[in-house]
Amino acid sequence: MDALGKEEVYTIEDIYSLPDGERAELIDGKIYYMAPPNTKHQRLVSDLHYQIKDFIKQNNGECEVFPAPFAVFLNEDNTNYVEPDLSVICDKDKITDRGCNGAPDWIIEIVSPGNKPMDYFTKLFKYRTAGVREYWIVDPTKERVTIYRFENETMEEYSFGEDVPVGIYEDFFIKVQ
Numbered sequence: 001m002d003a004l005g006k007e008e009v010y011t012i013e014d015i016y017s018l019p020d021g022e023r024a025e026l027i028d029g030k031i032y033y034m035a036p037p038n039t040k041h042q043r044l045v046s047d048l049h050y051q052i053k054d055f056i057k058q059n060n061g062e063c064e065v066f067p068a069p070f071a072v073f074l075n076e077d078n079t080n081y082v083e084p085d086l087s088v089i090c091d092k093d094k095i096t097d098r099g100c101n102g103a104p105d106w107i108i109e110i111v112s113p114g115n116k117p118m119d120y121f122t123k124l125f126k127y128r129t130a131g132v133r134e135y136w137i138v139d140p141t142k143e144r145v146t147i148y149r150f151e152n153e154t155m156e157e158y159s160f161g162e163d164v165p166v167g168i169y170e171d172f173f174i175k176v177q
Helices: 012-016 039-058 113-130
Strands: 024-027 030-033 064-067 086-089 106-110 134-139 144-149 154-159 163-165 173-175
Touching: 012 024, 024 113, 039 064, 039 086, 039 106, 039 173, 106 113, 113 134, 113 144
Parallel strands: 106 134
Antiparallel strands: 024 030, 064 086, 086 106, 134 144, 144 154, 163 173
């Protein structure tokens, strides 16, 4: 904060100028530093990525799935930059060499102990207002998947091991375990 009590507003340029290996996200001009993921987190990302990619391939789908680190520029501004654990993008025009310009259709975040408020509140609001169609919060500690389908304005919860229906696809269920 400066002498007048105003918080500094950071931009995407600040994210790109971080030291090598340091990862952070930018939401409404505020930087949120990211801790390295643990093994359980990476296993979940890997398994979910595989299941989604396989489904898209088997069905000759148009969408693409990208695991983190993958840049998502949510808004037409330079104060929002996120790296969701998994981003599914169906509009090829949004995909560039830098990442995704605009909201992915489906985002999955795997909760780490230190980032619960970020995934359950800050990102939930940001993703909804940016136009994400479906948002999954996978919580390994609670062994629970919370799904927000913003188009239908619904929220559902599933336990690990249950067949979880994917809202943006018909006849696609994922078992998180």
